[in-house]
Amino acid sequence: MIEVLRAGPLTTVQDLGREAWRDRGISRCGALDDLALMRANLLVGNPPGAAGLEFTLGPATLRFDADCSIAVTGTDADALLDGQPLRPWWRQRVKAGQTLKLAAPRERMRSYLAVSGGIASAPALGSRSTDLKAGFGGLQGRALRDGDRLPLAATTTALPARRIGLAPPDWDATVRALPGPEHEDFSVAAREAFWDADWRLTPQSNRMGYRFAGPELRRERGGELASHGVLPGVVQVPPSGQPIVLLADAQTTGGYPKIAVVIRADLWKLAQLRLGATLRFRPCSADEAVAALRGRQAELDQLRSALHDR
Amino acid sequence: MQMNTPPPELLIRPLGEAALCCAVDGAITLEHQQRIWQLGAGLAKVAGVLGLIPGMNNLTLSFDPLHTEAATLAQAAQALWGKPARGRPLGRQVDIPVRYGGADGPDLADVAAHCGLDIDEVVRRHTQAEYVVYFIGFQPGFAYLGGLDERLHTPRRAEPRLAVPAGSIGIGGAQTGIYPLATPGGWQLIGRTALSLFDPEAEPPTLLAPGDRVRFVAEPT
Numbered sequence: 064m065i066e067v068l069r070a071g072p073l074t075t076v077q078d079l080g081r082e083a084w085r086d087r088g089i090s091r092c093g094a095l096d097d098l099a100l101m102r103a104n105l106l107v108g109n110p111p112g113a114a115g116l117e118f119t120l121g122p123a124t125l126r127f128d129a130d131c132s133i134a135v136t137g138t139d140a141d142a143l144l145d146g147q148p149l150r151p152w153w154r155q156r157v158k159a160g161q162t163l164k165l166a167a168p169r170e171r172m173r174s175y176l177a178v179s180g181g182i183a184s185a186p187a188l189g190s191r192s193t194d195l196k197a198g199f200g201g202l203q204g205r206a207l208r209d210g211d212r213l214p215l216a217a218t219t220t221a222l223p224a225r226r227i228g229l230a231p232p233d234w235d236a237t238v239r240a241l242p243g244p245e246h247e248d249f250s251v252a253a254r255e256a257f258w259d260a261d262w263r264l265t266p267q268s269n270r271m272g273y274r275f276a277g278p279e280l281r282r283e284r285g286g287e288l289a290s291h292g293v294l295p296g297v298v299q300v301p302p303s304g305q306p307i308v309l310l311a312d313a314q315t316t317g318g319y320p321k322i323a324v325v326i327r328a329d330l331w332k333l334a335q336l337r338l339g340a341t342l343r344f345r346p347c348s349a350d351e352a353v354a355a356l357r358g359r360q361a362e363l364d365q366l367r368s369a370l371h372d373r
Numbered sequence: 374m375q376m377n378t379p380p381p382e383l384l385i386r387p388l389g390e391a392a393l394c395c396a397v398d399g400a401i402t403l404e405h406q407q408r409i410w411q412l413g414a415g416l417a418k419v420a421g422v423l424g425l426i427p428g429m430n431n432l433t434l435s436f437d438p439l440h441t442e443a444a445t446l447a448q449a450a451q452a453l454w455g456k457p458a459r460g461r462p463l464g465r466q467v468d469i470p471v472r473y474g475g476a477d478g479p480d481l482a483d484v485a486a487h488c489g490l491d492i493d494e495v496v497r498r499h500t501q502a503e504y505v506v507y508f509i510g511f512q513p514g515f516a517y518l519g520g521l522d523e524r525l526h527t528p529r530r531a532e533p534r535l536a537v538p539a540g541s542i543g544i545g546g547a548q549t550g551i552y553p554l555a556t557p558g559g560w561q562l563i564g565r566t567a568l569s570l571f572d573p574e575a576e577p578p579t580l581l582a583p584g585d586r587v588r589f590v591a592e593p594t
Contacts, residue, residue: 082423082424082435083424084513084577084578084579085424085425085426085435086413086424086425086426086427086508086509086582086583087509087513087514087577087578087579087582088509088510088511088512088513088514088515088579089513089578090513187573187574188573188576188578194573196512197512197513197554197571197573198554199573200573204573241387241389241390243388243389244386244387244388244394289396289401289428289429289430289431290428290429290508290510290517291394291396291426291428291429291431291433292388292392292394292426292427292428292431292432292433292510293426293433294388294389294391294392294424294433294435296389297388297389314510314511314512315426315509315510316426316428316508316509316510316511317510321388324388324389324390324392325389326389326390327389327390327391327438349387349390349443352389352390352438353390353438353439356390356391356438356439357439360439
């Protein structure tokens, strides 16, 4: 069990989300920085998709009532275990009764905590991820509150003793994207502006989508679109001309033209962009997008076997 | 319905490296939509397909690009599209009991006034039609229904409500529908059902599915 002494502004249980029932309007949800969650899980000997905690900024305080291993990833947030500094991106043994204090990160946005065995809240529709909008999954379908208690899975394997750490992945405020289905409907100037501008992340942003501010993107051709399926990564442009990047909690259908789609291998970078910071979109090919995803998977597989039994 | 006309062209375009959007090149009709549902049912059995989202005369499919290729799936989609349409439409007949008016449907009188009908006539027309679930979106289990009587088309409220109770039946423009979850919303609320439209602990988790036919049944007030 983990006792939540201080929950922080928006802390949720997340795994890699749900794929099924998309035709029934069920959103994917899941960790926004999936790379950070998967790496944290591998550090503590979990499958990459085990459920952990996603902290938005912080700070938060948790008490563990069982021996376990933990890893904090995603940001450079300072963490203290019973007052002793704990390095982010490192595996750490925890004894029953110890308290983890996580500070707000100096840089980036979202920290992740993996615990050996994983958070064992009840799965719903094939995932433990919290769907904040529909109010299910995770802990009662909501963000954590002070005083909550989170069940941990009993680990059958011996806890790894050795301290092992990972180098944080290189983050920059550039994501690769493919042109979307309506890309050519936008004016030449709008297309150029989309790929050239520094887009500022506005406060009207959440786990459903990021709204950016920058040059107005005007669509020249095409009428109103019929409602259609959308996915995390889709960059849609409402009549305001200001793009919205859909994220994990986005609804399943939309009606706005789609100027681009952020590639899956770069979606994690969005999770770490701060409000008010700027982002650039860099065009790439579908082949490059798949190669990037394959490269990322190979690194995770390599990491998994390197960490096995260590 | 005559279902054995040749299918209209299916346009398939990538939506990123891990999804395809298949769209009917032609008018929005129930016949085309039935072909979309049938395409979705066929593609659900194809290896590497992860998610299928029917829209209005289109279908978005997501896939794992490390285990299959867009070109392979596009080919599979075109092959399925060429098959003759099923004579019998998919879906079930679902009756939705509704308490019209009063606290359950606070906008029923406004809708009646807008349409130039009396309240009983609005209820009669709303319960008389058979609706078809074209697709689900916006919320888990929120069905986009076709078939609203033209006389009942009513613009959305000027001021959206901050909280519409779950189960509310509304009219927004040419659409009618049921809110599965409490949410802010701008539709005119004419009634409410006690049925649960979304249950995350059930599989399937929603009462309605694309292709279902829906009737509203007035409960005595």
